[in-house]
Amino acid sequence: MSVFDGLRFRRGSSPIHQLDPRAKFFYVIVMFVVAVLFNELLPLVVLFLIQIPFVFVARVQREWIRSLRGAAFLAIIIFGFNFLFTYLSGQYELSYVLERSFAMSLRFIVLVESFSVFFLTTSPDHLGLALEQSHVPYEFCFAFTTAVRFVPVLAEEAQTIMDAQKTRGLELERGNFIKRIRNYIPILIPLIVNAIRRSLELAEAMESRAWGATEKRTNLYVLKLKKSDYVLALLSILLLVLAVYIRLFLPVPQLGVVLRI
Amino acid sequence: MTVIEAKGLTYTYPGGTRRALEDVSITIEKGEFVILTGPSGCGKTTLCRCLNGLVPNFYGGKLEGEILVTGLKVSEHQIYELARHVGLVFQNPENQLFALFVEKDVAFGLENLGVPRDEIRKRVDWALQMTNIENLRERAPHELSGGQQQRVAIACVLAMQPDVMVLDEPTSFLDPLGAQQIFDVISRLNKELGITVVMVEHRLDLASRYSNHVVVMDKGKVVLDGEPKDVFSSEAARLIGVGIPKATRLSQVLEMSGVRLGRVPVTSEEASQVLKEVLSRD
Numbered sequence: 001m002s003v004f005d006g007l008r009f010r011r012g013s014s015p016i017h018q019l020d021p022r023a024k025f026f027y028v029i030v031m032f033v034v035a036v037l038f039n040e041l042l043p044l045v046v047l048f049l050i051q052i053p054f055v056f057v058a059r060v061q062r063e064w065i066r067s068l069r070g071a072a073f074l075a076i077i078i079f080g081f082n083f084l085f086t087y088l089s090g091q092y093e094l095s096y097v098l099e100r101s102f103a104m105s106l107r108f109i110v111l112v113e114s115f116s117v118f119f120l121t122t123s124p125d126h127l128g129l130a131l132e133q134s135h136v137p138y139e140f141c142f143a144f145t146t147a148v149r150f151v152p153v154l155a156e157e158a159q160t161i162m163d164a165q166k167t168r169g170l171e172l173e174r175g176n177f178i179k180r181i182r183n184y185i186p187i188l189i190p191l192i193v194n195a196i197r198r199s200l201e202l203a204e205a206m207e208s209r210a211w212g213a214t215e216k217r218t219n220l221y222v223l224k225l226k227k228s229d230y231v232l233a234l235l236s237i238l239l240l241v242l243a244v245y246i247r248l249f250l251p252v253p254q255l256g257v258v259l260r261i
Numbered sequence: 262m263t264v265i266e267a268k269g270l271t272y273t274y275p276g277g278t279r280r281a282l283e284d285v286s287i288t289i290e291k292g293e294f295v296i297l298t299g300p301s302g303c304g305k306t307t308l309c310r311c312l313n314g315l316v317p318n319f320y321g322g323k324l325e326g327e328i329l330v331t332g333l334k335v336s337e338h339q340i341y342e343l344a345r346h347v348g349l350v351f352q353n354p355e356n357q358l359f360a361l362f363v364e365k366d367v368a369f370g371l372e373n374l375g376v377p378r379d380e381i382r383k384r385v386d387w388a389l390q391m392t393n394i395e396n397l398r399e400r401a402p403h404e405l406s407g408g409q410q411q412r413v414a415i416a417c418v419l420a421m422q423p424d425v426m427v428l429d430e431p432t433s434f435l436d437p438l439g440a441q442q443i444f445d446v447i448s449r450l451n452k453e454l455g456i457t458v459v460m461v462e463h464r465l466d467l468a469s470r471y472s473n474h475v476v477v478m479d480k481g482k483v484v485l486d487g488e489p490k491d492v493f494s495s496e497a498a499r500l501i502g503v504g505i506p507k508a509t510r511l512s513q514v515l516e517m518s519g520v521r522l523g524r525v526p527v528t529s530e531e532a533s534q535v536l537k538e539v540l541s542r543d
Contacts, residue, residue, distance in 0.1 A: 074434060098423045124361055125361040127363065142359075145359070148361065149359055149361050152403045153403060201356040202356055203352060204319065205359070207318075207344075208348070209369055209370035209417060210370050210421070211373055213342075214374060217372055218375050218381065218383065220364070220372060230441055241335075
């Protein structure tokens with residue numbers, strides 16, 4: 001669960017929070033593409049480092065570290081597999097294999113890092129607005145924001161149901177792994193039934209407030225791209241161009257070799 | 262001017278065996294504050310749903326009889342057309358707020374109608390002010406108390422500037438203070454804006470002071486329909502199990518034990534007035 005904890009939005013007012021979600025998303029995509037372009041350690045370390053200022057400007061260090069901690073487990077598995085298979089193939093020397101395996105786990109970390117910055121600093125309603133203004137059909141945007149809105153409600157309801165079932169003698173932390181999962185069935189069923197009932201009431205309320213009255217829906221808010229958004233987009237483009245140039249025309253040295261010099 | 266006119270309404274939910282409404286006929290005039298009451302499952306909610314077209318347009322099934330709301334035949338218009346004229350507020354405040362913060366929720370109906378942005382802004386501000394929740398503008402629904410949520414729900418409906426506001430047990434999830442605040446807001450809308458109010462309510466002690474028309478339903482039928490004091494003092498209302506206001510009940514008991522009061526009080530203030538008169542008579 002800790003990975004998701006590191007992705008949950010908290011209100012803030014830093015310059016990063018103020019950026020347009022579309023600009024930030026573009027930056028995430030660029031990070032993604034650049035990270036996939038390289039499988040050498042050096043550029044990935046650079047990618048990892050250039051994102052750190054963002055985290056500090058946005059003041060989300062603690063959540064960010066939590067997301068990395070959550071990702072660490074998967075990163076270790078990635079390292080393990082890469083190491084195992086490249087080493088067993090027997091074609092490469094150990095230092096190269098180590099560096100390549102590190103690079104692969106770092107690539108994953110970089111991806112988690114950029115997504116984490118994005119989700120930690122983008123409020124869901126801005127995200128919904130950005131979706132709307134990117135011509136995603138309104139039904140999907142609505143479903144998205146409503147889902148986010150009902151997360152705390154359902155969490156509270158799950159707690160109530162758990163308490164109710166426990167007072168009736170349900171023991172959640174008992175038995176082996178399979179048994180423990182099965183213990184959760186008496187909690188899931190009422191939760192799902194309630195959610196369905198709730199959705200019916202929601203539908204009624206939506207209908208009563210003129211849902212679907214016109215094709216041309218208006219919106220109380222508009223997202224406008226500001227200067228800082230263009231700056232971020234421009235920087236992202238520069239980064240992308242630079243990365244493609246390096247990939248195509250320059251050799252990327254091994255980090256170990258660079259450090260030895 | 263008549264705002265709501267129902268004649269011989271009969272309705273069964275699809276798959277239902279019992280008639281939810283049976284030969285219901287009521288007339289509601291513009292500016293009235295109507296309290297609709299009766300035991301659970303008597304068809305109050307179904308009648309509310311008829312007023313903005315959820316029955317039959319959303320629930321399906323066939324609605325017999327005729328119902329006109331602000332001059333529109335309910336069965337011949339879409340729910341969103343009726344939504345401009347009739348606002349419906351539901352029992353559970355939580356399930357009628359779907360945006361991530363209050364202001365956006367209040368704007369939802371207007372956005373759906375395609376109202377221009379400046380106009381939405383104006384009407385949202387106005388609705389928040391009328392319901393006294395301007396300070397909650399930026400809050401998320403789950404951060405609010407039940408009473409605040411219900412006031413937001415009222416603001417959401419109010420922003421669409423309806424002629425009629427229908428509230429289906431708006432206070433049943435609230436504590437007495439929260440309920441009182443809801444009644445104050447509704448009564449303000451009724452008095453200052455002339456909005457016709459139809460409210461399903463069991464807390465008659467609190468609510469009846471605002472009302473000038475009471476309808477009692479039982480088993481899908483309208484059993485009593487008239488002024489509050491006439492309805493509450495009738496024997497039928499007591500037998501059905503309507504929560505008659507204590508002031509009215511007290512006067513009944515006094516009358517039975519031979520004290521002549523002369524008129525029927527509905528609120529505690531009226532009761533105190535009547536009792537004062539009786540005491541000074543001696």
